[in-house]
Amino acid sequence: EAQVTQNPRYLITVTGKKLTVTCSQNMNHEYMSWYRQDPGLGLRQIYYSMNVEVTDKGDVPEGYKVSRKEKRNFPLILESPSPNQTSLYFCASSARQGANYGYTFGSGTRLTVV
């Protein structure tokens, strides 16, 4: 089954404790992206990657890091999480840049930073 898999689904952590949210897709998609979803704000892009070893900042990159060492994986790293990073996070992938191709989304990771 074609899918984007995120782990974990739920995570509670403490301020300052480094964490990684994993994202993997099995569709050989070139393009991957991370979004956060907050009430009343919709989805905001954190980082995106056009292909292996090619990443760039989205609208809200502060406090996050990403890497794309393999085509299928695109982990999101929070080096020192803070409470304002409490949110619902989605990874998404697409076959080509923008245009005709919609995203395939993962099921989300609900992160709480206390």
Add this chain to the structure above:
Amino acid sequence: AQSVTQLGSHVSVSEGALVLLRCNYSSSVPPYLFWYVQYPNQGLQLLLKYTTGATLVKGINGFEAEFKKSETSFHLTKPSAHMSDAAEYFCAATSGTYKYIFGTGTRLKVLA
């Protein structure tokens, strides 16, 4: 700059009634437009998309949307609401780059 506006953060309709969810965009170039649906505790699922060609686009689950350039709109409709349509709906736009802009979402409630 591109932006997407969804009018009404919450919409309630009776079962069997028309569903109309509004989306307006602003863009300096012709956009590609999408509607996504999000069910509770799930990721977003593509409902339909407009790229080029026919301005009336049909999607899954009986939904359709019409691209109206003169009104810069891409409203989502369904003739008859079903209880299973209760979800949050997001409109999104891209001008053909990696940059997608999402609206803030409309939560649809279907009343029995």
